[in-house]
Amino acid sequence: MSRVIKIGTRGSKLALAQTGTVADALRATGAEVELVTVTTPGDVSSAPIPTIGVGVFTSALRDALLAGDVDVIVHSYKDLPTAPHEGISLAAVPPREDPRDALIARDGLTLGELPPGSKVGTGSPRRTAQLQALGLGLEIVPIRGNIDTRMGKVSSGELDAVVLARAGLVRIGRGDAITETLDPIQMLPAPAQGALAVECRSADVDTEHLLRSTLDDETTRVAVAAERSLLAALEAGCSAPVGALAEVVEDLDAEGAVIERISLRGTAAAEFEGGAVDMLRASALAEKTEAVELGRTLAAELLDLGAGALSGPGRTTQ
Ligand SMILES: NCc1[nH]cc(CCC(=O)O)c1CC(=O)O
Numbered sequence: 286m287s288r289v290i291k292i293g294t295r296g297s298k299l300a301l302a303q304t305g306t307v308a309d310a311l312r313a314t315g316a317e318v319e320l321v322t323v324t325t326p327g328d329v330s331s332a333p334i335p336t337i338g339v340g341v342f343t344s345a346l347r348d349a350l351l352a353g354d355v356d357v358i359v360h361s362y363k364d365l366p367t368a369p370h371e372g373i374s375l376a377a378v379p380p381r382e383d384p385r386d387a388l389i390a391r392d393g394l395t396l397g398e399l400p401p402g403s404k405v406g407t408g409s410p411r412r413t414a415q416l417q418a419l420g421l422g423l424e425i426v427p428i429r430g431n432i433d434t435r436m437g438k439v440s441s442g443e444l445d446a447v448v449l450a451r452a453g454l455v456r457i458g459r460g461d462a463i464t465e466t467l468d469p470i471q472m473l474p475a476p477a478q479g480a481l482a483v484e485c486r487s488a489d490v491d492t493e494h495l496l497r498s499t500l501d502d503e504t505t506r507v508a509v510a511a512e513r514s515l516l517a518a519l520e521a522g523c524s525a526p527v528g529a530l531a532e533v534v535e536d537l538d539a540e541g542a543v544i545e546r547i548s549l550r551g552t553a554a555a556e557f558e559g560g561a562v563d564m565l566r567a568s569a570l571a572e573k574t575e576a577v578e579l580g581r582t583l584a585a586e587l588l589d590l591g592a593g594a595l596s597g598p599g600r601t602t603q
Pocket residue numbers: 361362363364448449450451452453454477478479480481
């Protein structure tokens with residue numbers, strides 16, 4: 286391909302690092318690549334994400350793609366709305382980074398070592414609900430801003446700890462600051478955390494083919510499909526915070542031959558009379574070809590257990 290491929294990116298350190306890996310992989314195939322920075326409302330506003338809406342980081346990039354200002358866009362997959370976008374193809378899902386959440390605490394502390402009353406910063410309802418469910422007496426402080434801003438609240442002494450995605454810290458070269466990588470038994474990550482989504486215009490089949498053949502990782506695609514299917518089914522049924530983690534695992538079939546299956550764990554909050562909140566959890570295993578069904582099945586199980594409900598079984602969309 287002789288034309289220059291323009292890749293749209295947000296200007297944050299994390300976005301530039303993520304787009305940089307995609308640009309490098311494309312350059313290695315001999316393609317000529319140019320980065321174009323696009324400012325999104327999510328970069329300008331400092332309001333909590335739940336109030337400014339899903340897609341706050343992604344819509345402006347998609348507008349630039351459809352307008353032809355850029356040819357390729359790179360998102361943190363977990364920031365993408367679950368509904369597909371007309372005219373845009375998910376051309377590649379590159380190999381995922383470690384999807385787990387990470388703690389950055391003062392004095393090298395782990396979660397279990399933080400004394401009751403410790404101030405832990407996060408802007409994520411999913412992280413908040415799971416931290417509270419641990420019953421450690423932590424005080425959750427809502428925060429926003431880029432990764433450096435959040436980390437700075439620990440080094441300045443304003444907070445005892447913050448929780449961030451391990452992948453983001455590693456990508457910007459700050460994995461050294463992590464004091465504990467949280468076990469998914471305690472803290473299930475956001476669906477698609479640690480994965481990237483690389484999009485192009487559906488009509489641009491040459492670029493789509495180049496992206497897929499250069500960057501796509503089937504194992505990541507399957508895992509993320511299961512997690513996002515769970516999220517989409519729960520979004521339709523309740524507005525509770527959701528965590529999910531799918532892993533492709535080796536298993537034995539009926540004849541004893543080794544096959545790959547998907548293991549999916551999910552969590553969603555249930556609210557009970559009097560305001561008590563609990564995190565419901567469920568897990569299931571399926572054939573690798575059944576990722577989407579697996580997500581839906583697990584979502585149905587969480588809804589049956591009372592995900593999002595205001596008083597025991599029974600549902601609400603609030
Ligand atoms: N919501 C912001 C966001 N989007 C993607 C990442 C990190 C990278 C990733 O999860 O892929 C982050 C920061 C964070 O959650 O700590």
